Amino acid sequence: MDRVKALFFDVFGTVVDWRSSIVEEGRRFGERTGIDLDWEAFADHWRALYPPVMDRVRTGVLPWMVLDDLQRITLEELLTEHGVTEVPEEERYHFTMGWRRLHPWPDSVEGLRRLSAERTTVALSNGNLALIEGLAQFGDLSFDVILGAEPARHYKPDPEVYLTAAQVLRLPPPQVGMVAAHNSDLQAAKELGFKTVFVRRPNEFGKNPTADAEPTDDYDLVVDDLMGFARELGV
Amino acid sequence: MDRVKALFFDVFGTVVDWRSSIVEEGRRFGERTGIDLDWEAFADHWRALYPPVMDRVRTGVLPWMVLDDLQRITLEELLTEHGVTEVPEEERYHFTMGWRRLHPWPDSVEGLRRLSAERTTVALSNGNLALIEGLAQFGDLSFDVILGAEPARHYKPDPEVYLTAAQVLRLPPPQVGMVAAHNSDLQAAKELGFKTVFVRRPNEFGKNPTADAEPTDDYDLVVDDLMGFARELGV
Numbered sequence: 001m002d003r004v005k006a007l008f009f010d011v012f013g014t015v016v017d018w019r020s021s022i023v024e025e026g027r028r029f030g031e032r033t034g035i036d037l038d039w040e041a042f043a044d045h046w047r048a049l050y051p052p053v054m055d056r057v058r059t060g061v062l063p064w065m066v067l068d069d070l071q072r073i074t075l076e077e078l079l080t081e082h083g084v085t086e087v088p089e090e091e092r093y094h095f096t097m098g099w100r101r102l103h104p105w106p107d108s109v110e111g112l113r114r115l116s117a118e119r120t121t122v123a124l125s126n127g128n129l130a131l132i133e134g135l136a137q138f139g140d141l142s143f144d145v146i147l148g149a150e151p152a153r154h155y156k157p158d159p160e161v162y163l164t165a166a167q168v169l170r171l172p173p174p175q176v177g178m179v180a181a182h183n184s185d186l187q188a189a190k191e192l193g194f195k196t197v198f199v200r201r202p203n204e205f206g207k208n209p210t211a212d213a214e215p216t217d218d219y220d221l222v223v224d225d226l227m228g229f230a231r232e233l234g235v
Numbered sequence: 236m237d238r239v240k241a242l243f244f245d246v247f248g249t250v251v252d253w254r255s256s257i258v259e260e261g262r263r264f265g266e267r268t269g270i271d272l273d274w275e276a277f278a279d280h281w282r283a284l285y286p287p288v289m290d291r292v293r294t295g296v297l298p299w300m301v302l303d304d305l306q307r308i309t310l311e312e313l314l315t316e317h318g319v320t321e322v323p324e325e326e327r328y329h330f331t332m333g334w335r336r337l338h339p340w341p342d343s344v345e346g347l348r349r350l351s352a353e354r355t356t357v358a359l360s361n362g363n364l365a366l367i368e369g370l371a372q373f374g375d376l377s378f379d380v381i382l383g384a385e386p387a388r389h390y391k392p393d394p395e396v397y398l399t400a401a402q403v404l405r406l407p408p409p410q411v412g413m414v415a416a417h418n419s420d421l422q423a424a425k426e427l428g429f430k431t432v433f434v435r436r437p438n439e440f441g442k443n444p445t446a447d448a449e450p451t452d453d454y455d456l457v458v459d460d461l462m463g464f465a466r467e468l469g470v
Binding site: 068120128129130133136137144145146150151168169170171 | 303355363364365368371372379380381385386403404405406
């Protein structure tokens with residue numbers, strides 16, 4: 001990892017705990033609107049709609065849209081499915097913007113701060129720039145650069161996302177480490193020649209099972225959290 | 236300015252003192268290579284080649300190229316013009332990368348830090364992202380977001396630069412303030428509905444006269460430096 005000058009971070013699940021945050025947002029949404037649902041199941045269902053709606057963009061069923069807008073579309077579909085129709089526009093907007101108020105994992109703020117002092121820390125999320133900037137402000141996350149899916153107009157794990165980001169940073173892939181809690185993200189980066197760091201986040205989906213609890217491939221580094229990663233780099 | 240959520244900053248001249256820094260880089264380049272030139276005149280000449288080389292991109296004489304590469308082209312032209320041909324590649328590279336080692340004006344670091352605590356601070360420079368990120372690391376500049384000319388693949392004052400940046404931030408122009416020491420930059424932003432802040436930098440070109448010593452239009456705010464701007468916003 002000595003040659004690595006920049007670190008690309010996946011954000012949802014890797015840096016922030018989206019699930020407990022969205023459950024909390026759901027409960028508040030329910031209290032304000034009088035809608036009584038199982039908010040844990042709702043959060044899981046909302047998250048489950050994320051890969052297929054990105055696929056709709058990938059296959060051209062939907063035009064290029066940023067994640068803020070995709071989350072709004074899937075929220076509408078989910079509310080309709082639950083028979084919920086009478087919700088004021090500002091509540092739908094506020095709930096969707098809940099994806100900008102996700103709490104960092106306990107180690108993320110200090111871990112990122114230490115890593116940022118030594119390397120260029122880059123948010124490389126499928127979230128759009130304004131969304132990730134909102135998360136960074138909300139959670140005090142030390143990203144030197146925020147990129148996301150917009151420069152390439154592709155979603156991870158499409159290779160364009162990683163390669164465009166490296167090009168913008170003017171670094172060849174071996175000088176960049178991709179840091180993520182998901183095997184698909186790291187496998188895509190590894191195939192393109194990036195260094196890879198797997199972060200264990202076994203509780204990303206609460207008590208639900210996940211295929212990403214452990215690494216399923218050989219990565220350059222496997223760590224338990226971002227503080228552990230900082231220690232591995234000696235920072 | 237109360238409605239303004241994000242501040243777009245011009246960087247060269249507005250935040251950093253490119254001239255004294257490039258003069259210094261030139262002197263060191265001269266010491267290492269044994270080339271004896273008037274480095275003040277050289278810096279001014281290099282800077283003077285910047286608008287026409289951007290025009291070559293605008294008019295399609297050159298393909299889209301980022302500023303790192305344009306500066307290298309104009310450096311080669313300038314060295315040739317001075318009859319300098321025997322310079323090792325690594326020295327040419329290092330001198331060009333001198334544009335990533337520009338010193339901030341004395342008020343910039345603390346001014347940006349204060350402004351960044353209250354608003355989203357965005358670097359909106361004609362420099363490419365890697366160049367501005369280098370400057371931010373070198374000078375400890377608190378930019379929350381670095382954009383530059385790349386998202387629009389246009390150079391300021393083309394309207395695409397400002398409008399693409401606002402779209403990425405998901406903000407309408409009236410909620411964004413353009414902060415610059417140059418009238419052309421602010422006039423372009425003002426025409427598109429952005430708020431405008433003129434920063435006086437009378438010594439940007441050393442003792443050379445500049446048309447930008449004073450505002451030539453009505454802007455929302457005119458300040459003497461970034462600390463003065465922070466004070467105007469009460470931060």
